[in-house]
Amino acid sequence: MRLRIRRTLLLVVIALIVWSTLYGPLLPWSPVHPGYAEVAGERVSIVYPQEMALPDALRKPDALLAEAEQFHRLYAGRRVKIFICADWAVAYRVLPRLARRGVGAITLATGNAIYVLPTVQEKGLDHVEFVRHELSHAVLNQNQSIRNALRITEVQWLAEGIAVWFGRQKAYVTDEDFLRGAEKRNLAALIDPDRRGEIAGPFDIRYGYVCWKHFNVYLESQGPDRYWGYVHAVIQEPLQWRSLFERHFQQKLDDAITAFAQQVRKEAAALPALADGPASAPRTRSNQ
Numbered sequence: 001m002r003l004r005i006r007r008t009l010l011l012v013v014i015a016l017i018v019w020s021t022l023y024g025p026l027l028p029w030s031p032v033h034p035g036y037a038e039v040a041g042e043r044v045s046i047v048y049p050q051e052m053a054l055p056d057a058l059r060k061p062d063a064l065l066a067e068a069e070q071f072h073r074l075y076a077g078r079r080v081k082i083f084i085c086a087d088w089a090v091a092y093r094v095l096p097r098l099a100r101r102g103v104g105a106i107t108l109a110t111g112n113a114i115y116v117l118p119t120v121q122e123k124g125l126d127h128v129e130f131v132r133h134e135l136s137h138a139v140l141n142q143n144q145s146i147r148n149a150l151r152i153t154e155v156q157w158l159a160e161g162i163a164v165w166f167g168r169q170k171a172y173v174t175d176e177d178f179l180r181g182a183e184k185r186n187l188a189a190l191i192d193p194d195r196r197g198e199i200a201g202p203f204d205i206r207y208g209y210v211c212w213k214h215f216n217v218y219l220e221s222q223g224p225d226r227y228w229g230y231v232h233a234v235i236q237e238p239l240q241w242r243s244l245f246e247r248h249f250q251q252k253l254d255d256a257i258t259a260f261a262q263q264v265r266k267e268a269a270a271l272p273a274l275a276d277g278p279a280s281a282p283r284t285r286s287n288q
Contacts, residue, residue, distance in 0.1 A: 028083035028094060028113060043079055049086040057128045068135040071166050073228050076142040082131060084116040091117050105130040109149035111141030125171045133167030144235040151238035157191045158234060161212030172206040178214065179268040187261045191215055192253060218260045
């Protein structure tokens, strides 16, 4: 009886491994990908649906990683696997803990696995933008512990701002719409998580992404070495990001945001007037 139970359990385990490898969470790393094709570089592999017309920029994935390393001034030592999900059924099988739809892509805290979700295809967005965005996270994650990779997500303005910047993303609001909307926005509340409660109404994450990008660009313009020194310090001590800000930039976050807001509104004032008058809120694309 015991031998029969052991054999049954062994068969169940083997069946789970086979299922996980061919259809479940282990599919991205499987040597066989039913219904998928693969572009395998020396450092990055992209597994994608066979029927998908893979953009040319993704056919040389090693070059994208090298660009991300140069941009972030960091080296990613582990191979990166990028898996483009064909549909939501696949997405939920390979990411059993996926909580909701609407997210474009996800990078594991280990920094060696990126999942591009069906949201990108459904909304007609650019797969290259989202892969670049996630490679930013991957490079940072590979240079910190898993605990700190999870903690850095709490410093949204930094982690997501850099990713949107490197991603060259146009999936959210345009730069012009960001500028036109800045006059009526509380930029400090958008950037500083401790002031998020000052925002009236729901938090507009799409506008926030672009705001965070511009704030990072502004900080980098004050001195690239100082800026990247700050970034590299924060990924090692995410919980100290505010005190590290004062140490590296020699000013408080509020003062930096005030100067940033003044520059943004000056740039906005230089924009040509709209035919129907000043914008009261940023225009957004219909494919959000």
